[in-house]
Every structure is written in C-alpha cells, then in structure tokens.
Amino acid sequence: MSxxxxxxxxxxxxxxxxxxxxxxxxxxxxxxxxxKSGTIDSLDYIKIITDIETKLKIRINIDQLDNNFSANTxxxxxxxxxxx
Numbered sequence: 001m002s003x004x005x006x007x008x009x010x011x012x013x014x015x016x017x018x019x020x021x022x023x024x025x026x027x028x029x030x031x032x033x034x035x036k037s038g039t040i041d042s043l044d045y046i047k048i049i050t051d052i053e054t055k056l057k058i059r060i061n062i063d064q065l066d067n068n069f070s071a072n073t074x075x076x077x078x079x080x081x082x083x084x
Contacts, residue, residue, distance in 0.1 A: 006056075006082075010074050013051045017044045030072045042067065048074075058082065 014025045023039050034040045045067050049060055052074065058081050065077055
C-alpha cells in the first residue's frame with residue numbers, strides 16, 4: 001500500500017468518525033492530538049483503531065500508540081507495521 005493511500009485511508013476513517021462533531025482532519029492539522037484537543041472521545045479512539053485494523057487488515061499494538069495520537073502518528077505506526 002502506498003504512502004498516499006495509507007494517509008488517505010487514515011484521513012477517511014478519522015473524518016468519518018469526526019464528522020458528527022463538524023470537524024475534519026486535513027494536511028493542515030495532521031499533527032493535531034485528536035483526544036487531547038477534544039476532537040474525539042474514548043469511544044471514537046476505539047472505533048478509529050478498529051476501523052483502521054479492519055480496512056487495512058493489520059493489527060495495531062495499542063502499547064505503541066497512546067490515546068493522544070494524531071493522524072500523523074497513526075500513519076507512521078501503520079507504515080512500520082506494513083513494512084515488517
């Protein structure tokens with residue numbers, strides 16, 4: 001999976017969850033801490049991780065990713081998983 005595709009999928013999944021709050025992740029706010037900023041809540045965190053795992057057919061080690069992640073953090077973690 002290419003870098004652009006991973007980024008697009010992560011943005012798509014996060015934005016699907018955050019649209020109920022009228023918020024959207026873009027390149028401008030790719031480093032925004034989603035939970036800390038109030039963009040998502042704890043249930044949204046679980047949904048985002050689960051949706052990414054299902055869509056990309058990967059397993060994200062939660063120990064490597066705290067609940068204060070950004071879209072960019074997720075993208076980097078996914079690249080590490082796919083690389084291995």
